[in-house]
Amino acid sequence: MSVSIPSSLLDIDASWLSEVLSEHGRRGPVQVKELSVTNSTKWNVADTAFLEVEFVDQRIGLPARFFLKIRQDPDPLADIFPGEQAFYVSVGATGLPLADCFVSLVDPASGATCIILEDLSTTFVATPWPMPPTLPHCHMAVRSLAALHAHWVQSATDDLNKRERILDQHVSEMLPGFLEKLGDRLPVDRAALLERVCERIPALKADRYRGIGPVTRIHGDAHFWNVLYPRDGKRGDAILIDWEDWRIDFAGMDLALMMAMHWYPHRRALHEVNLLKSYLEAYNAHATVAMSWEDFWHDYRLGHVCNAVVPVFQHSADKTHASWWSHLERWFLAFEDLNCRELLE
Numbered sequence: 001m002s003v004s005i006p007s008s009l010l011d012i013d014a015s016w017l018s019e020v021l022s023e024h025g026r027r028g029p030v031q032v033k034e035l036s037v038t039n040s041t042k043w044n045v046a047d048t049a050f051l052e053v054e055f056v057d058q059r060i061g062l063p064a065r066f067f068l069k070i071r072q073d074p075d076p077l078a079d080i081f082p083g084e085q086a087f088y089v090s091v092g093a094t095g096l097p098l099a100d101c102f103v104s105l106v107d108p109a110s111g112a113t114c115i116i117l118e119d120l121s122t123t124f125v126a127t128p129w130p131m132p133p134t135l136p137h138c139h140m141a142v143r144s145l146a147a148l149h150a151h152w153v154q155s156a157t158d159d160l161n162k163r164e165r166i167l168d169q170h171v172s173e174m175l176p177g178f179l180e181k182l183g184d185r186l187p188v189d190r191a192a193l194l195e196r197v198c199e200r201i202p203a204l205k206a207d208r209y210r211g212i213g214p215v216t217r218i219h220g221d222a223h224f225w226n227v228l229y230p231r232d233g234k235r236g237d238a239i240l241i242d243w244e245d246w247r248i249d250f251a252g253m254d255l256a257l258m259m260a261m262h263w264y265p266h267r268r269a270l271h272e273v274n275l276l277k278s279y280l281e282a283y284n285a286h287a288t289v290a291m292s293w294e295d296f297w298h299d300y301r302l303g304h305v306c307n308a309v310v311p312v313f314q315h316s317a318d319k320t321h322a323s324w325w326s327h328l329e330r331w332f333l334a335f336e337d338l339n340c341r342e343l344l345e
Contacts, residue, residue: 002097004068005105009049024103031056046071047279050119061162064117069320079166085113087243096151097237122229124239126176133224135271140238141227142275143282148240149251150286153216160248168202171188171309174316190332197308200344208250212295220245222254223262252299253306255279260304260334261327276300301338
């Protein structure tokens with residue numbers, strides 16, 4: 001990599017963008033005439049900005065606006081989550097419901113990464129957290145997710161079990177501190193259940209990898225606020241964004257995080273099954289081998305069991321109280337509603 005990744009958004013100028021688009025873009029030599037950089041909200045661990053560009057040659061075929069993300073610190077869990085930069089390198093141009101990526105860089109020495117995506121803000125809109133999206137938007141989201149899962153279906157490999165051993169080690173190190181920090185805020189029976197679940201997850205996942213169906217590339221943080229919805233309502237595809245936590249696993253984990261982890265019982269009771277059926281219909285329309293409702297329902301429930309580690313990781317990463325505490329409470333509620341105890345037996 002000959003183009004350096006800026007240490008600050010203040011270091012981004014027309015010269016840098018010309019160089020990076022020329023060396024790592026898809027259009028050959030590019031010269032930027034004017035550049036306006038508008039800082040955006042910090043996106044978890046990444047600094048973000050919108051780039052408004054005027055090219056010397058306007059016929060170059062590139063958009064006039066981009067969305068840029070720079071992450072300075074490497075992911076300490078890169079052995080589990082390859083990261084968004086690696087995601088876009090591996091995806092290429094697929095026609096899937098994803099933002100188009102023009103540049104994806106990594107600095108091997110520092111681990112810093114930079115991606116430049118198409119700006120979708122004029123044609124798509126996000127739902128403000130924590131307000132759930134409208135029901136039509138929810139159906140768009142699950143059907144787009146289904147198309148992605150079906151596209152990346154593959155067989156389980158030994159690498160999955162190796163990764164799970166690494167994940168289990170991380171959880172084993174985090175869980176005691178998590179429970180100690182909560183103290184009497186977490187009743188004894190719930191603490192015991194969480195310990196039992198985390199202890200059983202490696203075996204449950206190993207059985208799943210040998211069992212009922214394929215695995216795929218999952219998003220890993222597929223909540224409804226990591227989805228962009230078409231503003232005009234005419235385009236049917238929602239766009240999945242923020243692929244920091246992607247990995248190979250079974251699809252039920254994404255769906256369980258989307259609803260069982262983020263919704264309270266009343267909304268799940270109204271819409272959960274219909275949305276899962278909408279997902280499965282779209283998945284089977286794209287997949288070469290269809291999945292039955294029974295197998296998918298099992299995957300969804302098992303995905304919820306395995307997502308018990310999410311609030312533990314969020315707590316370790318110093319996420320806000322409103323995030324991990326609410327996730328933990330909803331996890332316990334859905335665990336009972338979905339009769340997940342029988343999966344531990």
